[in-house]
Amino acid sequence: VLLVESGGGLVQAGDSLRLSCTVSGRTFSPYIMGWFRQAPGKEREFAAAVRGDDSTYYTESVKGRFTISRDNAKNTWTLQMNSLKPDDTAVYYCAATISYSGSGDYSSPEGYSYWGQGTQVTVSP
Numbered sequence: 001v002l003l004v005e006s007g008g009g010l011v012q013a014g015d016s017l018r019l020s021c022t023v024s025g026r027t028f029s030p031y032i033m034g035w036f037r038q039a040p041g042k043e044r045e046f047a048a049a050v051r052g053d054d055s056t057y058y059t060e061s062v063k064g065r066f067t068i069s070r071d072n073a074k075n076t077w078t079l080q081m082n083s084l085k086p087d088d089t090a091v092y093y094c095a096a097t098i099s100y101s102g103s104g105d106y107s108s109p110e111g112y113s114y115w116g117q118g119t120q121v122t123v124s125p
Helices: none
Strands: 002-006 009-012 017-024 032-038 045-051 056-058 066-071 076-081 090-097 119-124
Touching: 002 090, 017 032, 017 090, 017 119, 032 066, 045 066, 045 076, 056 066, 076 090
Parallel strands: 009 119
Antiparallel strands: 002 017, 017 076, 032 045, 032 090, 045 056, 066 076, 090 119
């Protein structure tokens, strides 16, 4: 199973970006699809997750600005990021798992079995 992110780039504060993650390889139907991010010198942190029933979860700092969604038919999920801030600058990783074990808001990276390679998002002031 291979997860491939796309859509990163350099934008200005207040702009929008849309990240996508696509699954390739064997047939794979994850129950939880998520996005994490890692800024320079910081630990990887949870951004958003979507469950199989389309329930969504967000870290507080992105609520109201980011929207996660999934397309089960295409085995793809996206992260729409609006009103971007310089603090959103990070490498963004998509992640997925069939069976999750961790915190109830799906924010534990240890709970995800599959990871993409990451895509850089840079927000200039």
